[in-house]
Amino acid sequence: xxxxxxxxxxxxxxxxxxxxxxxxxxxxxxxxxxxxxxxxxxxxxxxxxxxxxxxxxxxxxxxxxxxxxxxxxxxxxxxxxxxxxxxxxxxxxxxxxxxxxxxxxxxxxxxx
Numbered sequence: 001x002x003x004x005x006x007x008x009x010x011x012x013x014x015x016x017x018x019x020x021x022x023x024x025x026x027x028x029x030x031x032x033x034x035x036x037x038x039x040x041x042x043x044x045x046x047x048x049x050x051x052x053x054x055x056x057x058x059x060x061x062x063x064x065x066x067x068x069x070x071x072x073x074x075x076x077x078x079x080x081x082x083x084x085x086x087x088x089x090x091x092x093x094x095x096x097x098x099x100x101x102x103x104x105x106x107x108x109x110x111x112x
Contacts, residue, residue: 006042007033013044013062013070016095017102018110026108027052028060040065050076054107055087062098069094074105 010033014022022028027049034043043063050058059075074088088105099110 006035009042009064010034010044013064013098016098018099022110025110025112026106034061034063039063040071043070048106048108052108057087057106059084060102060106065092067092070098070101072098072101072105 010031014031018025028046030047032045034040034045036042040063043061045059045061048058048060050056053074055074056076057074059077061073061075063071063073065071069091070093072090072093073086076085076087077083078085090101090105093101102108102110
């Protein structure tokens with residue numbers, strides 16, 4: 001898979017979350033396109049203001065699987081030690097339930 005193909009996956013995920021409206025509503029920042037792995041075709045990672053999300057979630061990873069569904073991980077990354085704690089995970093998420101899954105894992109609304 002080329003670099004542009006996995007960046008297209010990341011951009012598609014961001015668009016399905018709501019694009020710029022999603023950014024404004026959640027304070028999401030530091031977007032990174034994730035490269036393919038043995039389990040995933042690519043994905044998107046971004047940071048959240050920890051004071052806004054429930055359970056201290058400050059990082060979210062969304063991966064595209066071969067079955068054309070997503071795996072969403074809500075993470076708490078400690079700033080000084082970079083220790084990662086998985087606060088929530090959802091598998092087999094379809095694109096039309098991606099926003100609701102994000103809301104369930106973080107407590108943040110994606111639109112008005």
